[in-house]
């Protein structure tokens with residue numbers, strides 16, 4: 015039950031703000047604690063208070079997401095995959111952990127909840143890695159390189175290659191490895207997607223299959239994610255819906271490749 019709430023807009027940091035300031039994030043964290051304790055600040059917070067009262071949500075992923083945004087204000091390079099993974103967990107894995115208690119696990123599922131949460135986490139990570147790979151050129155324009163520096167170096171690449179926007183054979187080879195890694199997480203997510211509550215499976219399967227096709231689109235662009243944005247057309251998206259429906263109603267373990 016909502017106890018009290020006030021006006022909206024407190025967190026808007028000016029119309030042209032591109033990055034959230036530390037103060038804004040600190041205040042956001044304070045509001046998070048308050049709303050979890052039944053004291054929402056405004057109507058949006060009140061909606062979340064209502065949700066945390068209805069579903070078994072843990073505050074940790076919410077705190078971690080704010081930490082991810084804090085990280086993004088301080089850091090624009092990732093030395094290795096471990097560092098990048100942590101960022102992906104903070105900004106997307108957390109979303110997955112927040113949604114499972116709301117979507118629910120099927121009563122027919124015999125899997126341990128932890129394995130379903132792991133699959134959810136994988137979908138969050140796979141989505142974020144895909145998002146990063148799609149946006150390499152765009153992020154570089156903002157001086158940001160969300161790629162493991164040590165892996166770039168293994169292919170003789172560095173930030174300058176990203177900034178110069180030349181798609182070389184080394185770049186293509188590097189990208190193949192990054193795409194395979196993202197696909198690995200989507201594959202890991204599949205098992206859990208079929209164990210969610212019946213009504214949640216179709217949207218989750220749709221997002222899994224649709225987001226994964228962005229990786230195909232990068233390949234179709236011959237790995238040019240420096241000057242082009244991988245795009246999945248509307249028709250292709252619509253055609254994926256019946257396929258994701260089929261996947262969502264088939265039993266886990268059923269062979270479907």
Ligand SMILES: CC(C)=CCC/C(C)=C/CC/C(C)=C/CC/C(C)=C/COP(=O)(O)OP(=O)(O)O
Pocket residue numbers: 105106107109110111113114130131133134135137138141142143145203204206207210218
């Ligand atoms: C598989 C199981 C068991 C559960 C599903 C759990 C879920 C819903 C996981 C997905 C979590 C999720 C939606 C993460 C965020 C992914 C992401 C990269 C969003 C991109 O956001 P924007 O940056 O706004 O996207 P655009 O750049 O496309 O605008």
